[in-house]
Amino acid sequence: METVMILAIGKAGGNIVNAIRKETDSPELQNARYVFADTDSDDLNIREGFGERIVLLEDESFPADVFNNVKKLIIIAGFGGKTGTRFVFLAAKAAKIAGVDQVNVVATFPLLMEGRERADQAVCGLRQIGDIDGVKVEVFNNEAIVEENPNLLFFDIFREADMKIMTIVENAVSNNAPVPSCSDSLLPKEDKRASTMYVFSTLKRFKASVRDFVMRHSKDVSKVVIYIFNCKELFNPSFSQACMGLQLRKPVRIFEIDQELDPPSISSGDIIIDAIADDPDLQPLRGGFSILKRWILDQGAVIHRI
Numbered sequence: 228m229e230t231v232m233i234l235a236i237g238k239a240g241g242n243i244v245n246a247i248r249k250e251t252d253s254p255e256l257q258n259a260r261y262v263f264a265d266t267d268s269d270d271l272n273i274r275e276g277f278g279e280r281i282v283l284l285e286d287e288s289f290p291a292d293v294f295n296n297v298k299k300l301i302i303i304a305g306f307g308g309k310t311g312t313r314f315v316f317l318a319a320k321a322a323k324i325a326g327v328d329q330v331n332v333v334a335t336f337p338l339l340m341e342g343r344e345r346a347d348q349a350v351c352g353l354r355q356i357g358d359i360d361g362v363k364v365e366v367f368n369n370e371a372i373v374e375e376n377p378n379l380l381f382f383d384i385f386r387e388a389d390m391k392i393m394t395i396v397e398n399a400v401s402n403n404a405p406v407p408s409c410s411d412s413l414l415p416k417e418d419k420r421a422s423t424m425y426v427f428s429t430l431k432r433f434k435a436s437v438r439d440f441v442m443r444h445s446k447d448v449s450k451v452v453i454y455i456f457n458c459k460e461l462f463n464p465s466f467s468q469a470c471m472g473l474q475l476r477k478p479v480r481i482f483e484i485d486q487e488l489d490p491p492s493i494s495s496g497d498i499i500i501d502a503i504a505d506d507p508d509l510q511p512l513r514g515g516f517s518i519l520k521r522w523i524l525d526q527g528a529v530i531h532r533i
Contacts, residue, residue, distance in 0.1 A: 231260065232294070232300050232301070233256070233261050234303070235303050236318060238270050239304065246389035248261065248277065264314065266283070289317040291322075300327045300331070302315055302330070307341060307345030312348050312351070316359070332365065350466055353473055357472065365395055366470040422494065423451070424441065424448045425491060428455060429502070451475060451478070454481075455481065455484065495528055499523055500531050501531065501532045502532075
């Protein structure tokens with residue numbers, strides 16, 4: 228059996244992993260090796276007895292011997308603070324050097340109430356990890372829990388997040404996460420000329436279904452351009468670009484559009500995703516987008532409506 232390690236870094240990571248250990252029914256997770264790493268010795272003392280190993284982080288390195296005989300590694304940490312943001316990169320790099328076959332990072336993004344500085348630190352940390360070959364990053368945005376469940380109490384937000392992260396980790400260790408196959412391609416078999424996927428969506432639809440669709444079908448393109456129309460919620464394009472770019476392992480640009488759109492540089496081999504058709508919220512933009520779609524078709528590109 229492959230050796231699976233769950234590595235919790237920092238206080239947030241440790242809290243999430245403790246919750247997962249208590250709740251999971253997954254045999255892979257129940258039999259996994261658990262390691263807790265932190266810069267705070269007091270927090271580590273709390274973890275005594277919960278993990279196979281406790282690692283006190285003291286300098287700009289991560290002990291590579293932690294990963295002896297490990298084939299699958301899941302690193303879990305909160306981003307935005309000093310410990311997770313800094314040491315996840317060092318741990319992932321050390322794991323790849325040590326020969327770990329599969330390295331997954333599950334990073335939580337700070338809540339808006341935690342401030343812009345923590346958000347900026349989280350984005351910088353995520354970009355660093357994206358430079359490591361062979362590391363898959365899953366970003367969990369705690370703010371999405373607040374949006375979906377506005378009446379949740381503060382501590383219930385984190386419990387809800389823990390359970391969703393547990394599902395992500397269970398899929399990662401059992402290899403059940405959706406993986407694109409050749410049959411998923413939106414391009415005709417004889418046409419592999421696509422260079423860009425253009426996505427037209429509302430923020431609500433993008434969060435609900437379009438994002439996963441893009442993740443599944445973007446393997447044939449070199450970059451993705453996303454236009455979010457009529458966005459009435461707080462939306463951070465720079466953060467979203469960084470997260471999507473890391474997950475797709477290719478350049479991503481995201482634009483917030485609240486007025487008519489200048490035609491992008493579309494060519495016949497590009498993939499066009501229309502996720503705003505018949506959306507009543509976009510009635511003021513309907514005429515402008517209809518003109519844009521006619522222009523797209525004139526370039527020879529095919530529009531996929533979802």
